[in-house]
Amino acid sequence: MVYQIQEVNAALGTDDQKSRMREKISSRLVLPGDSLATQEEFEAGFGSALSGDNVVATRVGELSPDMVNRVMIVKPARQDIAKLPEKGDYVVGTVQSAASSIAQVRIDAINDIPSSKDLSGMLSMRDERHRRSSSPVRSADVIRAKVISTTNAIYHLSLDDPRCGVLYTVCSACGGRVIALGRGAVKCTECGTVDDRLLSEDFVTYSRGVH
Numbered sequence: 001m002v003y004q005i006q007e008v009n010a011a012l013g014t015d016d017q018k019s020r021m022r023e024k025i026s027s028r029l030v031l032p033g034d035s036l037a038t039q040e041e042f043e044a045g046f047g048s049a050l051s052g053d054n055v056v057a058t059r060v061g062e063l064s065p066d067m068v069n070r071v072m073i074v075k076p077a078r079q080d081i082a083k084l085p086e087k088g089d090y091v092v093g094t095v096q097s098a099a100s101s102i103a104q105v106r107i108d109a110i111n112d113i114p115s116s117k118d119l120s121g122m123l124s125m126r127d128e129r130h131r132r133s134s135s136p137v138r139s140a141d142v143i144r145a146k147v148i149s150t151t152n153a154i155y156h157l158s159l160d161d162p163r164c165g166v167l168y169t170v171c172s173a174c175g176g177r178v179i180a181l182g183r184g185a186v187k188c189t190e191c192g193t194v195d196d197r198l199l200s201e202d203f204v205t206y207s208r209g210v211h
């Protein structure tokens, strides 16, 4: 994907202000669902989206706001690690496909550090404490999950932890913004559709606009 990152310097004032601003925003690593700014402050650009009243990250990367046009941008992280997931690690990933009890997940970060190893994990939802008929995650959702086993070099993932669950999602009917209805469902702010989801604590917090 091609995108343009404006020079932050151009929009800023004195050298002192510049250096302070650079310090504040440089190499700040963000994760999907992280609140970056309010919608009054910035528009959502590459790697971000509106969620509630906030601009949130939709991918793992470094914060690189376009200060001239007030657009929030999350660019791919320069640094990543060669680490492989181990039992007990938390991963952030994107759901590639989901059925009622199993989903395939692309692993984007391990313990909140970006991974470029292009690994896949298998999310099992068979033992989920919230049993339900439909899947608690959908394709393209960004989730946090826990690694419960690496048997046969397959990364088995679980959502059975309060930190785990959906970090970022949109309405499955219209693609609109959603807000949390408790931890088990989301409601679209545009068309009103209610969907089952197992949400992470972070999603619920941001959705209510609490920081």
Ligand SMILES: [Zn+2]
Pocket: 171, 172, 173, 174, 175, 176, 188, 189, 190, 191, 192, 193
């Ligand atoms: Zn909708």
